[in-house]
Amino acid sequence: MAEDKDKPFDEEAEDQALLERELRAQGRTSPLPPWLRYPAIPRYSIHWRMGNGESYLMAWWQWAQGRSAEEKTAYFREFAPTPVEWVDWVGMQIRVDPEGDRSASFDDLIRTYGEAIAHLGLYDIEAWQAYMKDDATSE
Numbered sequence: 001m002a003e004d005k006d007k008p009f010d011e012e013a014e015d016q017a018l019l020e021r022e023l024r025a026q027g028r029t030s031p032l033p034p035w036l037r038y039p040a041i042p043r044y045s046i047h048w049r050m051g052n053g054e055s056y057l058m059a060w061w062q063w064a065q066g067r068s069a070e071e072k073t074a075y076f077r078e079f080a081p082t083p084v085e086w087v088d089w090v091g092m093q094i095r096v097d098p099e100g101d102r103s104a105s106f107d108d109l110i111r112t113y114g115e116a117i118a119h120l121g122l123y124d125i126e127a128w129q130a131y132m133k134d135d136a137t138s139e
Contacts (some may be wrong), residue, residue: 041087084131
């Protein structure tokens with residue numbers, strides 16, 4: 001055990017081990033999208049920034065790392081339609097750096113990522129537009 005304390009923490013190896021455990025548990029070769037892995041957890045919950053949710057996203061990103069936009073699009077098509085509250089996240093995974101103003105508001109960034117993937121048929125555009133409109137009016 002003493003020798004384990006002397007080893008530096010290898011985040012990538014830990015993420016890979018977590019991914020492998022998730023894939024075995026799910027019986028899959030690719031991980032479920034987060035909204036299917038934890039369906040009761042809302043998109044903007046703190047759950048995704050700490051604890052099991054954060055760990056799951058790290059495992060998911062380990063799987064997605066190095067995959068092309070086309071491969072990720074094919075993956076997300078398997079689970080379409082994407083829930084409206086997750087459209088921006090899917091857009092961030094497929095199109096990492098959308099064009100636009102770096103000082104844009106959070107809502108503008110969500111819209112930009114969603115619009116960047118609208119042509120891919122991964123979500124119900126009308127439902128997403130209604131969601132975005134409802135979200136803007138609720139503030």
